[in-house]
Amino acid sequence: MKTPNAGTVSRAYFKGCHVEGDVDFIFGRGTFVLDGCTIKYLTTRQGATGGYIVAPSTDARNEHGILIINSDLTAEAGTPDGLVHLGRAWDEGQNDLTRYAANVASGVYPNGQAVIRNSTLGAHIRAEDPWHASTVSRPYSSTAGTYPANRFHEHANTGPGSARP
Template identity: 45%
Template sequence: MTSRRTLLTAALGAVAGSTTAGLAASPAGARPGPHLTVAADGSGDHTSIQAAVDAVPSGNPGPFTIKVRPGVYRGQVIIPADKPDIVLRGQGADPTQVVIVDDRANGTPRPDGGTWGTSGSASVTISGAGFSARNLTFANDFDEAAHPEITSKQAVAVLTRADRVAFDNVRFLGNQDTLYVNTPDAATISRVYLRKCYIEGDVDFIFGRATTVFDRCEIRSLNRGSTTNNGYVTAASTSIANPFGFLIVNSKLTSDAPAGTVFLGRPWHPSNDPAAVAQTVIRDSTLGAHIAAAPWTDFGTWSWRDARYAEFHNRGPGAAITADRPQLTPDQAAATTIDTYLGDWHPQH
């Protein structure tokens, strides 16, 4: 993370506080509907993402676009439940040019006492339904090596707690617990869709109980320098009442970690909840040599064999069909698609 943090700091430039400019009118030929522009150099309506979110009216009746010009925007961002349908759109040529980042971890001390916890560590927390983001980067650049005194190193880049959340051409950067896809409570189903995104991390870096589809994504495991265990890609905590947890499809799992040292997943049971039974399918994807021969593993006393794990038609040096790698039947695969996971919501079309 040190090299990434250096790059982000160098790019920070003149990012400052926020302004209180009003809503921008829609010029001829612009994207229709209400919108605001965030620019680090002060040329927009606001200089911080949070200031723009705060300016969106509560209960806005339709899409509200926040256009973000190239720059690094540091600071925690909270999108509340009463502000649905926010569209966060990076204005750079590619997603590397707009970076939204913070640097706190689970064990980072809070100014008012205690620590942030895993959820509180998130650089961006999304509770507003219908949120979407395109062409930008979310990051948590907490520097593990620089803080040996902090033992709880979970550092979330994005936490979702809403239904119908979509990411298109977005990067998620972190180490442990990069992307936390969750729901408001265990009884609620929330859906998340990622298209052509890049997610990186090492330990449990895609986790939570939301129904989540990764479509044509690159999922990159960082090399922790171990010769035996360089982490876990997923840690789903799907409710037993929900048949749909994580679906990774037409994607590629990459790493420069040694061969056979990364696991596809382990079953997370928050607070030892027996009703959290991980559901994860990886299909029609390319698996690098870093994937372990027995890629599903236990989480403490919870056996991976009691979870709902499966693969189908994967390829690459990390793919295999063995007794330790459950496979979908063709009939099961026909019913395990993006459409079945997302139901009446069709962001992929």
């Protein structure tokens, strides 16, 4: 889901869909919901390297990004347990951390937003560290520090890849 520019909010709703891929295959700065979908990770290209399910580039001024709800996150047969991250921020348009920091100071910057809730997460998901550093290596952090806090959340999921209570 892409918008024409960072200041435009686009919305979409997908019900009962099937999405599959290996790296950042659910991405963009649009606001969208995947409800009751099957989200299948494919290992063929990445092998033991692993990948990322979501890569939102939500503008920091937009409080809503990607919502995955009531869905099943699966993987093709033979995918190792704990291989895949739920996601990472796509720091779209940022070349490096210096540029990212300058854009944060301006108030216009990507800070991806994603929520995965009430879904079943397969064993391929990294339950202990589901979120990864951004595409420009901005470290993942749930609290603000050098950079704004990442806006990634997991809530009320089940399955071997879900967060431990």
